[in-house]
Amino acid sequence: MRILITAGPTREALDPVRYLSIRSSGRMGYALADAAVAGGHEVVLVSGPVSLPPVAGAEVVSVESARAMYEAVRDRLPGCAIAIFCAAVADYRPRNPADQKIKKIDGIMTLELERTEDILGSARSVFGFRGFLVGFAAETNEGRIHAREKLRRKGCDLLVSNDVSRPGTGFEALENEVCLHYADGREESLPRAVKTILAEEILRRIEALLPRHDDHGTALS
Numbered sequence: 001m002r003i004l005i006t007a008g009p010t011r012e013a014l015d016p017v018r019y020l021s022i023r024s025s026g027r028m029g030y031a032l033a034d035a036a037v038a039g040g041h042e043v044v045l046v047s048g049p050v051s052l053p054p055v056a057g058a059e060v061v062s063v064e065s066a067r068a069m070y071e072a073v074r075d076r077l078p079g080c081a082i083a084i085f086c087a088a089v090a091d092y093r094p095r096n097p098a099d100q101k102i103k104k105i106d107g108i109m110t111l112e113l114e115r116t117e118d119i120l121g122s123a124r125s126v127f128g129f130r131g132f133l134v135g136f137a138a139e140t141n142e143g144r145i146h147a148r149e150k151l152r153r154k155g156c157d158l159l160v161s162n163d164v165s166r167p168g169t170g171f172e173a174l175e176n177e178v179c180l181h182y183a184d185g186r187e188e189s190l191p192r193a194v195k196t197i198l199a200e201e202i203l204r205r206i207e208a209l210l211p212r213h214d215d216h217g218t219a220l221s
């Protein structure tokens, strides 16, 4: 199957040398892409800036900003059976990025920010995606309630939440501890593990929920 995965942070330019970004190593998304390639899938990895080796066997599309990630996803989503949005997309960008490096001033500087595109939230409503949609949610409190609400609002089939307030898991860590929230109301906690193992577990569950296809993409009964 053709699978699109977003990974890593986005960078939102403030001027030619500064940007706003999010703490994210991209490891979870890259581990999912590795697992999907190993499982024989055709993988498109839309990646923000990370310091990880590219995923062998995947088509890697490198982007910087949320807008560029939005456009890359929009252009590549058609034909995908599964889309996994794992990227830590900045929610805001500077409203008027400067052409020149902004000079220091004494005292307080105020930045005006505007919302970026909601890529996951656009998958169904704007891009018309009909495949299996997976979102991620990094929560620091009340994870369960927020996760269920996000799953519904963004039209996901599965939402993977993790509590980033715990030491040693989540953003930038090698390990993670996640809870899977399914559209039918089921919930499943996966024990803490390295992201490569979790990626395989998550992918196996997604595959089990999809109709089986033969080598030509034809659905098998």
Ligand code: C5P
Binding pocket: 006, 066, 085, 086, 087, 088, 089, 090, 091, 116, 117, 118, 119, 120, 121, 134, 135, 136, 137, 138, 150
């Ligand atoms: O709302 P929140 O940012 O917590 O949602 C997280 C999920 O939405 C992740 O799957 C992330 O990749 C995706 N997302 C997105 N575009 C945004 C913000 C988040 O695709 N602008």
